Each structure stands twice: as C-alpha cells, then as structure tokens.
Amino acid sequence: MSKSKNYKIKVTKNGPYIVSGGLPIAKEIIVADVKGTPIRWDKGESYPAQETYALCRCGKSKNMPFCDGTHAVIKFDGTETADRKNYLDCAEKTEGPDLILTDAEKLCATARFCHRASGTWQLIEKSDNPKLKEIAIQEACDCPGGRLVAWDKSSKKPIEPAFEPSISLIEDPAANASGPIWVKGGVQIESADGFLYEIRNRVTLCRCGKSKNKPFCDGRHITSKFNDGDELLNKKK
Ligand code: FES
Incomplete structure (x- = not known):
C-alpha cells in the first residue's frame, strides 16, 4: 500500500501519539446483536479538524481522547514491545x-x-x-x-475495505469498554526511536496503556474495562 503523503502518527517516548497532517478523527461504535456478537460499525461524533494533535496513550487523561500530560505524572511506561516484522x-x-x-x-x-x-x-x-x-x-x-x-x-x-486516511476511536458498549485508536487508510506510524512501521490499511493503536504489544492494541482494554468517559458506556454503569 502506498503511503499517504502528509499524514503521520509519531509515537513519543512514554508519552502521547502526535498526529500530523490534519487527519480527521471521530468515534466509531461496535454494534452487537442480542447475543452480544458484533455485527456492524456505526459512526459516532466527530471532532473539530486540527492540523496537529496529541492523543492520549496512557489511558489516564482527563481530556480524552487528547493528552493532558498525565503520562508524566503517573510515570507511564510506554515502551514499544511489538516486533517489527511485516x-x-x-x-x-x-x-x-x-x-x-x-x-x-x-x-x-x-x-x-x-x-x-x-x-x-x-x-x-x-x-x-x-x-x-x-x-x-x-x-x-x-x-x-x-x-x-x-x-x-x-x-x-x-x-480490503476502501478507507480514506482517518482515525476512529472505538467504543464497544457490548463489552462495556472503550477500544483502541483505529488508524485507517495507510497512515505512516513512526516509533519513538524512529522506526517506520509497515504501512497498512487497518491498524489499531493502544490507548488504554495496558497492551503488551505496544504501540498496537492487544485487546487488554476489555479485561481492564478501559473507559474514556463515553456516554454509551456510562449508561451501562
Ligand atoms: S486499547 Fe489498549 S489494549 Fe486495546
């Protein structure tokens, strides 16, 4: 897949993701059937366009989905542990x-x-x-x-689904958890030490802080009941 020219996500050391190039960002919700099995995606609220923004990676910001500096207070260990194979x-x-x-x-x-x-x-x-x-x-x-x-x-x-370069913040009401950052459409992601991860049409980045495969999500947002304050989840409390 070819790289989208100006879009980029930079993983910072023990800190947020810095998103540049004006990537659109919105919520996206997993819709499940009566048995709780996911069946489709629904669009959620979108955020005002910004050229550059910092997304929380530690899971503790009070200004979700954006970084508020809490990673430094809690001494977040954001060490990237994913292997770098294609x-x-x-x-x-x-x-x-x-x-x-x-x-x-x-x-x-x-x-x-x-x-x-x-x-x-x-x-x-x-x-x-x-x-x-x-x-x-x-x-x-x-x-x-x-x-x-x-x-x-x-x-x-x-x-592959046809995706425009964009970011979706996943909400998963059936699991009563907020999910990862869904990066769509072939956006370059760069590690804190400058490694360029393989560009793909679909990638999920951890935003709960718990993944053992950082920067990528490994599903631990569900067992840790990560909640970014979305009203769909708060309703279930
Ligand atoms: S968002 Fe952190 S493991 Fe999925």
Whole structure:
C-alpha cells in the first residue's frame, strides 16, 4: 500500500501519539446483536479538524481522547514491545476453495466480528458457497486491527475495505469498554526511536496503556474495562 503523503502518527517516548497532517478523527461504535456478537460499525461524533494533535496513550487523561500530560505524572511506561516484522511474515494461512485467510493473532484487538456465523476460519473453508463467502469477506474487512485479511484465491489479491486516511476511536458498549485508536487508510506510524512501521490499511493503536504489544492494541482494554468517559458506556454503569 502506498503511503499517504502528509499524514503521520509519531509515537513519543512514554508519552502521547502526535498526529500530523490534519487527519480527521471521530468515534466509531461496535454494534452487537442480542447475543452480544458484533455485527456492524456505526459512526459516532466527530471532532473539530486540527492540523496537529496529541492523543492520549496512557489511558489516564482527563481530556480524552487528547493528552493532558498525565503520562508524566503517573510515570507511564510506554515502551514499544511489538516486533517489527511485516504482517505477512508473521501471519498464518487458512486456505479455502475460493478464499484464503491470513491471520496474525498478535494484532487481535478483540473486536469479535470474526465470531459471527460459526467464525471466519470455518467460513473460509466453505467459501465456494457465495453467501458464506460474502460473510467471510465482511468479517475479515471488519477486523479493525488488520489481524485478518481475506484474499481472493484466483487473483491472489487482498480484499480490503476502501478507507480514506482517518482515525476512529472505538467504543464497544457490548463489552462495556472503550477500544483502541483505529488508524485507517495507510497512515505512516513512526516509533519513538524512529522506526517506520509497515504501512497498512487497518491498524489499531493502544490507548488504554495496558497492551503488551505496544504501540498496537492487544485487546487488554476489555479485561481492564478501559473507559474514556463515553456516554454509551456510562449508561451501562
Ligand atoms: S486499547 Fe486495546 S489494549 Fe489498549
């Protein structure tokens, strides 16, 4: 994927993400069915455009989603622990009749779209059924962290949702937790020590401060019940 020219996210040492280039930012909500299984994304409120802004990475700001300097007070350890391999170098493959699925489990943001209809892996294995193939593609495309990618088996091309460069702040009312920063559309992310992470169409960055795969989300916002103050979560208290 080609790099979007002026957009960039810089991870700062034990501090926030500095976003530059005027990336649009809004909330995005996981909508679940009656059983609590996620089925679609809904747009939430958007924030006024800013050329540059600092997003909280420690999970403790009183001015969410923006940084208010609390990371320094709490001595936040934001050490980046993610390995620096490209996605395909750590992804496992499931091969079905019409589709292939690649899966890099460490990038799981626990959004759970892959749980529907017996799960993406099983659907891939039955992808010669047009209906099941369609659901498998939808589930893979809904995976915010890009853990799952569906590939067309005959063209050997990935099937990706069309995203404009932007940031979504995930809210997950069914899990009663706020989620990660969903970076869409191929934005360059640079580590605190200047490493350029692979540019991808879908990536989730930790904003609860608890991930063991920093700067990426590893789903720990759910077990830690991260709450950025969103009213959807407060209603459930
Ligand atoms: S936001 Fe998911 S682990 Fe921190």
